[in-house]
Amino acid sequence: MNENDIYVIYGSNGKETVKNLLKTIKIENELNKDMLIGLKPNLVVAKVPESGATTSTDMICGIIEYLKDFGFNNIVILESSWVGESTKKAFKVCGYDKISKKYNVSLFDNKEDSFHIYNVDDFSVSICDKPMSLNYLINLPVLKGHCQTRITCALKNMKGCIPDKEKRRFHSLGLHKPIAYLNKILRPSLHIVDGLIGDLDFEEGGNPVEMNRIIAGKDPVLIDSYAAELMGYNPYDIEYIKIAESIGVGSADLQKANIIELNSDDIAQTHFTNPGRKVQYLI
Numbered sequence: 001m002n003e004n005d006i007y008v009i010y011g012s013n014g015k016e017t018v019k020n021l022l023k024t025i026k027i028e029n030e031l032n033k034d035m036l037i038g039l040k041p042n043l044v045v046a047k048v049p050e051s052g053a054t055t056s057t058d059m060i061c062g063i064i065e066y067l068k069d070f071g072f073n074n075i076v077i078l079e080s081s082w083v084g085e086s087t088k089k090a091f092k093v094c095g096y097d098k099i100s101k102k103y104n105v106s107l108f109d110n111k112e113d114s115f116h117i118y119n120v121d122d123f124s125v126s127i128c129d130k131p132m133s134l135n136y137l138i139n140l141p142v143l144k145g146h147c148q149t150r151i152t153c154a155l156k157n158m159k160g161c162i163p164d165k166e167k168r169r170f171h172s173l174g175l176h177k178p179i180a181y182l183n184k185i186l187r188p189s190l191h192i193v194d195g196l197i198g199d200l201d202f203e204e205g206g207n208p209v210e211m212n213r214i215i216a217g218k219d220p221v222l223i224d225s226y227a228a229e230l231m232g233y234n235p236y237d238i239e240y241i242k243i244a245e246s247i248g249v250g251s252a253d254l255q256k257a258n259i260i261e262l263n264s265d266d267i268a269q270t271h272f273t274n275p276g277r278k279v280q281y282l283i
Helices: 013-024 057-071 089-093 096-103 130-135 155-160 166-172 176-185 220-228 239-246
Strands: 005-010 037-041 077-080 106-109 116-118 124-126 137-142 144-146 148-150 190-199 208-216 258-261
Touching: 005 013, 005 220, 013 057, 013 190, 013 208, 037 057, 037 155, 057 096, 057 137, 057 190, 077 096, 077 130, 077 208, 089 096, 089 106, 096 106, 106 190, 116 130, 116 176, 124 130, 124 166, 124 176, 144 190, 148 155, 148 220, 155 176, 155 220, 155 239, 166 176, 166 220, 176 239, 190 220, 190 258, 208 220, 220 239
Parallel strands: 005 258, 037 077, 037 137, 077 106, 137 190
Antiparallel strands: 005 208, 116 124, 144 148, 190 208
């Protein structure tokens, strides 16, 4: 997979759809048995994926099964829910405790982690130690709207890898610049976007839209630009995309993107939960 590749696969079965995606991109070619592989979902709140707020458990299971079929067993799921929410509660409500037992995969709460401060240019970011220790990090955001940044996808999902105190500081600074600089330091190896069900207005869920797709790529700026355009925005209208590109995190130029659709979108967006919402579907 090249940096400018964006893979899109349509389907409503999260497990089988993501396995078919992984068979195409052949993630196994980038891994070895000694690697510590991290899966970073979006569990911002303790709500089931069907709410449109959190990463599909079916998709997570498909990724784990695929990795284990190739003998990659050193896997950890790590996350930190938003300030005031319990990550452990989110793990339980979303079924990750059952996933942990079924597949013998550990769960790690970044809220309990130590951290170090990293400096880029004139900006400092505190990042938890566990994410920085991984050999291969797979970022698993949900394609959603956001009340402050308009969208939340690959770049913003890394916010679950910082301490709660740093999350508060991010908000005090307006989110955009801190999100961009966080991604300059913490760079996942692969981004697999859960576009199966998401709330296209609000990050906390409650108005889910069945989008029936999974998106994958290496460049989080390019992925977020693609996601922004799907939601009807100019990517450069999303400030953190513009900043991230300017500091070298990735490219926002969709004209240079190689968008590879692995199947047709005949089943995509067949149902909209609330047709009176501001954003009802993807363009």
